[in-house]
Amino acid sequence: MSELTNLTIAAARAGLDKKEFSAKELAEAHVSAIEAANDALNAYVLVTPDRALEMAAESDKRLAKGEGGALEGIPLGIKDLFCTEGVVTTACSKILEGFTPHYESTVTRNLWDAGAVMLGKLNNDEFAMGSSNETSAFGPVANPWRREGSDDKLVPGGSSGGSSAAVAANLCMGATGTDTGGSIRQPAALTGTVGLKPTYGRCSRWGIVAFASSLDQAGPFARTVEDTALLLNVMASHDPRDTTSVDAPVPDFTASLKDGVKGLTVGIPKEYRIDGLKPEIAKLWDQGVEWLKAAGATVKEVTLPHTKYALPSYYIVAPAEASSNLARYDGVRYGLRVDGDDVISMYENTREAGFGAEVKRRILIGTYVLSAGYYDAYYLKAQKVRTLIKRDFDQAFEDCDVILTPTTPGPAFAQGEISGDPLEMYLNDIFTVTVNMAGLPGISVPAGLSGEGTPLGLQLIGKPFDEATLLRAAQSIEDAAGPLKRPENWWTKAA
Amino acid sequence: MQETVEKNDLLIAGETGDWEVIIGMEVHAQVTSNAKLFSGASTGFGAAPNSHVSLVDAAMPGMLPVINSECVAQAVRTGLGLKAQINLTSIFDRKNYFYPDLPQGYQISQYQQPIVGEGEVIVDLLDGTRVVVGIERLHLEQDAGKSLHDQHPKKSFVDLNRSGVALMEIVSKPDIRSSEQAKAYVSKLRTILRYLGTCDGNMEEGSLRADVNVSVRRPGDPLGTRAEIKNVNSIRFIGQAIEYEARRQIELLEEGGEVVQETRLFDAKTGETRSMRSKEEAHDYRYFPDPDLLPLELTQDWVDSLKSDLCELPDEKRERFIRDFGLSPYDASVLVAEKERADYFEAVADGRDGKLAVNWVNNELFGRLNKEGLGITDSPVSADQLGKLIDLIADDTISGKIAKDVFDILWTEGGDPAEIVETRGMKQVTDTGAIEAAVDEVIAANPDKVEQAKEKPQMIGWFVGQVMKATQGKASPQAVNALLKDKLGVEE
Amino acid sequence: MSVDRATVHRIAKLARIAITEEEAARLEGELSGILDWVAQLDEIDTADVPPMTRVADMKMKMREDVVTDGDCADDIVANAPEADDDYFVVPKIVE
Numbered sequence A: 001m002s003e004l005t006n007l008t009i010a011a012a013r014a015g016l017d018k019k020e021f022s023a024k025e026l027a028e029a030h031v032s033a034i035e036a037a038n039d040a041l042n043a044y045v046l047v048t049p050d051r052a053l054e055m056a057a058e059s060d061k062r063l064a065k066g067e068g069g070a071l072e073g074i075p076l077g078i079k080d081l082f083c084t085e086g087v088v089t090t091a092c093s094k095i096l097e098g099f100t101p102h103y104e105s106t107v108t109r110n111l112w113d114a115g116a117v118m119l120g121k122l123n124n125d126e127f128a129m130g131s132s133n134e135t136s137a138f139g140p141v142a143n144p145w146r147r148e149g150s151d152d153k154l155v156p157g158g159s160s161g162g163s164s165a166a167v168a169a170n171l172c173m174g175a176t177g178t179d180t181g182g183s184i185r186q187p188a189a190l191t192g193t194v195g196l197k198p199t200y201g202r203c204s205r206w207g208i209v210a211f212a213s214s215l216d217q218a219g220p221f222a223r224t225v226e227d228t229a230l231l232l233n234v235m236a237s238h239d240p241r242d243t244t245s246v247d248a249p250v251p252d253f254t255a256s257l258k259d260g261v262k263g264l265t266v267g268i269p270k271e272y273r274i275d276g277l278k279p280e281i282a283k284l285w286d287q288g289v290e291w292l293k294a295a296g297a298t299v300k301e302v303t304l305p306h307t308k309y310a311l312p313s314y315y316i317v318a319p320a321e322a323s324s325n326l327a328r329y330d331g332v333r334y335g336l337r338v339d340g341d342d343v344i345s346m347y348e349n350t351r352e353a354g355f356g357a358e359v360k361r362r363i364l365i366g367t368y369v370l371s372a373g374y375y376d377a378y379y380l381k382a383q384k385v386r387t388l389i390k391r392d393f394d395q396a397f398e399d400c401d402v403i404l405t406p407t408t409p410g411p412a413f414a415q416g417e418i419s420g421d422p423l424e425m426y427l428n429d430i431f432t433v434t435v436n437m438a439g440l441p442g443i444s445v446p447a448g449l450s451g452e453g454t455p456l457g458l459q460l461i462g463k464p465f466d467e468a469t470l471l472r473a474a475q476s477i478e479d480a481a482g483p484l485k486r487p488e489n490w491w492t493k494a495a
Numbered sequence B: 001m002q003e004t005v006e007k008n009d010l011l012i013a014g015e016t017g018d019w020e021v022i023i024g025m026e027v028h029a030q031v032t033s034n035a036k037l038f039s040g041a042s043t044g045f046g047a048a049p050n051s052h053v054s055l056v057d058a059a060m061p062g063m064l065p066v067i068n069s070e071c072v073a074q075a076v077r078t079g080l081g082l083k084a085q086i087n088l089t090s091i092f093d094r095k096n097y098f099y100p101d102l103p104q105g106y107q108i109s110q111y112q113q114p115i116v117g118e119g120e121v122i123v124d125l126l127d128g129t130r131v132v133v134g135i136e137r138l139h140l141e142q143d144a145g146k147s148l149h150d151q152h153p154k155k156s157f158v159d160l161n162r163s164g165v166a167l168m169e170i171v172s173k174p175d176i177r178s179s180e181q182a183k184a185y186v187s188k189l190r191t192i193l194r195y196l197g198t199c200d201g202n203m204e205e206g207s208l209r210a211d212v213n214v215s216v217r218r219p220g221d222p223l224g225t226r227a228e229i230k231n232v233n234s235i236r237f238i239g240q241a242i243e244y245e246a247r248r249q250i251e252l253l254e255e256g257g258e259v260v261q262e263t264r265l266f267d268a269k270t271g272e273t274r275s276m277r278s279k280e281e282a283h284d285y286r287y288f289p290d291p292d293l294l295p296l297e298l299t300q301d302w303v304d305s306l307k308s309d310l311c312e313l314p315d316e317k318r319e320r321f322i323r324d325f326g327l328s329p330y331d332a333s334v335l336v337a338e339k340e341r342a343d344y345f346e347a348v349a350d351g352r353d354g355k356l357a358v359n360w361v362n363n364e365l366f367g368r369l370n371k372e373g374l375g376i377t378d379s380p381v382s383a384d385q386l387g388k389l390i391d392l393i394a395d396d397t398i399s400g401k402i403a404k405d406v407f408d409i410l411w412t413e414g415g416d417p418a419e420i421v422e423t424r425g426m427k428q429v430t431d432t433g434a435i436e437a438a439v440d441e442v443i444a445a446n447p448d449k450v451e452q453a454k455e456k457p458q459m460i461g462w463f464v465g466q467v468m469k470a471t472q473g474k475a476s477p478q479a480v481n482a483l484l485k486d487k488l489g490v491e492e
Numbered sequence C: 001m002s003v004d005r006a007t008v009h010r011i012a013k014l015a016r017i018a019i020t021e022e023e024a025a026r027l028e029g030e031l032s033g034i035l036d037w038v039a040q041l042d043e044i045d046t047a048d049v050p051p052m053t054r055v056a057d058m059k060m061k062m063r064e065d066v067v068t069d070g071d072c073a074d075d076i077v078a079n080a081p082e083a084d085d086d087y088f089v090v091p092k093i094v095e
């Protein structure tokens, strides 16, 4: 039944309605695929087969009664940042070792309420801090894609690297991710999947382990734009428990997918043509422009003058908020505790042993920029720069409907290839981080392959709460790019 | 009637000259509300450990704060009661520090933009003078949990029931100049909060606690270095802590020492303040706006509607009592210090002589209540009963002296004053014939005293006493006086 | 170096993370590198720019003053490394 895992969500949902297969069969197919693949890919940090089969059985009952929800019987993987009731949730950090929430995040609750089936918890960079999934306490995730003629393990991007790899390798039909600086779009680009970061406030943050509260946003991964829209339909909601979630109607994002881009104006920000932009990235971007033009869009150069300041200001705001958000991991109420002579040394020992190097680095940077005498120079300054970045976009969106950029400065790199200098890793988010700073929606769509035969993505940026237009334009790119090559399956153990 | 407020320039004499004590206070007042500031858990006192705790209060991963509108309204009401500026936009900040009873690792508070700005409190002192203490600001913040240190030799126990309860931190300007003023300030603040219903003011349960900043200086000098005495939880202790601390600083300075800026604790057993074990590092709270919370925005209409619903506040009530009932400022201050007391008085004084009413309420009633350790709401004599009793005095049915006996009966047995007077024959005798007979009898029985009275007119008092005794106090004192003067031939 | 060794230790203390001298040496370089890099923000004049106080254009909602939560002490302490009688237990706190 392995072809079941190859289906899109839309096709699987239709097949379930037509009784071509059962939710149980769909779940089983995925569970066995995970069993056979996870040793090689390490995409899942926890597989929940019993729960999956239980949920699938319930789905089958509802389907039999004709009461199936929008995602009835669809097997999904959940980033380990989402708290799942009764299922260990650790944000892939040692400090949350064994933590079993007695509550369910709003986004996952929405998914289960729509009938989706949970396969397990997906790997990610520790506390979502990273761009390669190498900072996870559970070890790195391997990208299902490999360079042509090479066995080297590539990174799946990060922080939602487990999500991107699992979707790319057909270990789930869709997955949840979170995106603070590019953590959905960058891994999507590096694995040939679609990843969408909604407008800040579109999805509730309640029950998601916080990294940087003013930047974090949950979003979906899938293999097609349509599937991405289907997932967003369910994940998005106004939640009274998150007062930063917006009280706005959630439209059916699939409704206008096929409307094309005729009549839309696509902005091309000249500042994204950075020094040293790789020729193949520039070429891909130009290709995207041509596709959209050919589909009837008007293309226009726009200017986002503060682009180059987005990444440095992000590396003030995000660590500052993180340093405070991660103060609760103190060995008192949950997770790891390493004893000490007194309370203070218990704290220090616990946090020393519980946090990995990247998390510590960011906590320390964040602590520093907020400390006495530095607040104005760093945090306040960065929040002012954010205002300028937002104004740039407001201005640009007076002249266009969506903005097209590359998602990443390059294709997937090998595990261990970028290490040593943290700044080099940070540069991965150079095109995605502006979107978080301005709270806008962004999507990465697979658009072609690199010279190494690995995927590349294009990013579309939309107006606040206009994910519908974003998805329309993404659909046009997907249509123009045509059916993409899938990664060669090297990861499945012989049964 | 506008009274003058005294210039506040109290001095203390030291060995080497005069000193001025400068006091500022930060009062933490627990907001009266059903649920916590950012969670739906109960604020109830004295519950089982961690039973009034939500996932938000325990800072579980992914939990988010949602603000309680009533706590905001209570802060605004308090601001209005303090005649303070209400800021239509304010910001919640995180104050970051580690402590086991602070689950989030930060306290949500307000730092640069509090909900309430400058205001004032008029403080009534025992000698009848009043001073104005400026309010710097009032902000909303979360309370922390409680750590218990005496359950285990090597462990502390943490209960988060208080964690997240709304507090108003009310910061005064350094306008206070003595322990007496400080005590009176806190009392007055508590009175205002209770009138408003925004804090129950219960210091034993920790609903109201004060941090006291004390410094001393030579008159005219700039402010000296201050010490902050943390969490003093009774008005008496506030006075003791200041007395001790001011004297400690003066002695230190007079001996050529220096005051260090530090946090000190008041030890109720010894009445002394002591330095808290100095921390290895200075506090660095890394305040920044809480990214989980948007700016708190209020409309002027909403503030106005809260304002129009406010009750009459103690200062206004005091003015009205002075104006409408002819009370002395002192009596009026005593009455309004407690709203129930003022209400009681008003019920008694309604349609009656205010001075007579205040005399009975402040002296007879409160005297008796104090003696028996009762509060006004426990009074066995109702306002209605006391009012009727006063009516009997006013229309000369009974004398003031008899009224005290009737009051005593009301206190112990209850009943209707008129009926008591009637059935027990306590009515004042105004029949001149009967009084005259009693007067004649006393004069006849005491010829020697009659002689003396001719020399010493004050002796008449003795005769009045004898006549009153003979009539069991029921004779009208005025009538007895007039008759005696006439018969003894005493001129005034 | 924008950050010296003593500052690294002070910050680690504030953040309650024990670090060895060796780590402090490494962090001194890394943190300085990051801070030197973010210093490019100094190029922009932000004197008249207000800081961003909200990401989405929306107002904060408030909830009613109703008790809707609590009475779940078991859940609250369920994940605690050490608990006793529904209390969290920590090494003795010395004032």
Ligand SMILES: [Mg+2]
Residues within 6 Å of the ligand: B026, B169, B211
């Ligand atoms: Mg304070």
Ligand SMILES: [Zn+2]
Residues within 6 Å of the ligand: B028, B141, B169
């Ligand atoms: Zn405070």
